[in-house]
Amino acid sequence: MLFSCFTTALALGLSTFVAHVKCDPELTWISENSTLPKVVIFNAKGTILSASNYSRLDNINYGSGPPLSVEHIIGNVSEALKMAQIAIINFPVVGGSAGVNSSLYLNISQHANRLLCAEDSDIAGGVMFHGTNTLEETAFGVDVTLNCSKPFVATGSMRPDTYVSPDGRSNFFQAVAAAISPAARNRGGLIAFNDRITSIFYSTKTNANTPDTFKALEQGNVGVFLGGQPFFYNTPSFPSHRPYFNISDVTTELPSVVILYGHQGFDAALMYAAVSNGAKGIVHMGSGAASLSPSARAAAVELFAKGIPVVTVPRSVTGTGMPTPQPGPVFYASYVGAPQARIMLQLALSTGQTLDEIRDLFEAPLRKAIYATVPNNQWYYASS
Template structure:
């Protein structure tokens, strides 16, 4: 069965005629929302993990590839999109969070799995975690090897994600990322390696749990990221443009000026070290922030806390790509004039 990419059509089709992989009513009901990515990728060479076509397989094929799902769940599938995650965009993110909320509110599932490409998985996961306000768990599944590769990791990642989404222990834990037998928080987990299957890590915060076969084992009771905000985007069709600029020796401040003059409503700078900036950049960033176009300093190092500063906004625990998602949502809700309020979103310990 194929599903329309329209949110209304998707909801009607899946709730009326959901693709079911298991009919045992005693099993948890899990809705798999497929967006594409390597997990749905194919290649003519089974020994190659590059040069494949992402998003070649539909959600039906993903479910059929894991027949053991019928032992742990009653699965339905929704084909939301079928793209490489480098082509994910804000419009799709807004539709995706509305769809997930719709599935949760409809009562047709006990948990949700979203399959996704790894390149921008952490951004989608964080966006969902900030805009999805239901207790029904969401597990994000992905793969580092295409489905046609020897020892492809996608099928088992889907299996564990379905087990997690169907677990009562997973409720009220926010959006989670599942790869390589690990369970990570959407807010802090990030891709750290271009090829390795254990690429997704949270260097400072650690994992939420692991799997014992298909059983998720959590290290902590259900908890929320400290003062994690919720942004209601149910009536939102577009978000403010926020650019990311990369810091380096000889970085030209004209890049920041151009970004703002060409329409950016906010800017995140992936700075060197502890988010340091050349004097000219720091002056320009402060000036734009005072004009209501917030400039946030993050670090390009990959991990570590960026402390508040007197002259510019800083990203706290968030890397540049996650800081961009948060700034978009804050700007949409509050605008860019109140820099003190914006800083409190990045560093809630201040409030």
């Protein structure tokens, strides 16, 4: 829902700024200065817009409190309007981020591509508010479908806005600061959280309770916030094997892909059951370096013959599976987690990739790095 300039200003308590709020046919800009960079907030709600009915110490049952608006956060962090003009697009989310599906990131991505990536766009970047339960999934889906170099920065909070020391207000300010920073361009999507900047492509939620939760454990932080401003450790670059999927022709619900957790005594019948229930692909979380049990591997081989891809990732938080140099029926994902591999597989299937193309999508970066310079793979396999 878009607000008129006048009602947005009043909602913020910014009646003195009404004359400075600039409107255009698509977006309403909350602004003190029409020369400042423009940032669009893609609002998918979350704890950052939550409040508790109980006390300032409640960070457990706060979902029962009244929902807040992005305008409320802006009104309490007025410094953000000293550095940017802000417009808001609200997306319907029912039941929290645990209840959303791929339609949310496809919707956000389509808006972001249209608003940020158009040749005549004067918008500096985008910020996404999202519940932290599945923030990494929605953010990843947008990241690999966004077709321009402008910053797309995801954020949220682990504490409600009514908490004695809420983290959401700081995260909001820092996300806007990153979105308008020229140094944030050409890096892929970013997460701004708890004074740190990480790559969406590599990030995961590592703690269910504390603010210091989003991390890229193996790859490290991209940067840090100092005095509220981003400082990047390296010159801009994209994750080395980050793909791009063109979703302009995707008009239907994405194919079903399930995640199955491998363990001692794993019942491979679950793989067949998933396919019988409509799954077009399976992501398997394997022990060690994404290993499959003998029965799971046999099922994967049989499903491959029927055109159903099985992608395997490690159960561990860091590390990767190790593909063989010769193409095989099981696909090993290169340094992405199970939720991210699922999204990649869904998008690959929805954009018509063949099994060989899907294998290369997941395996080619590692296979090239490991085997390309070793004659006949003699360090790892008998010479062919």
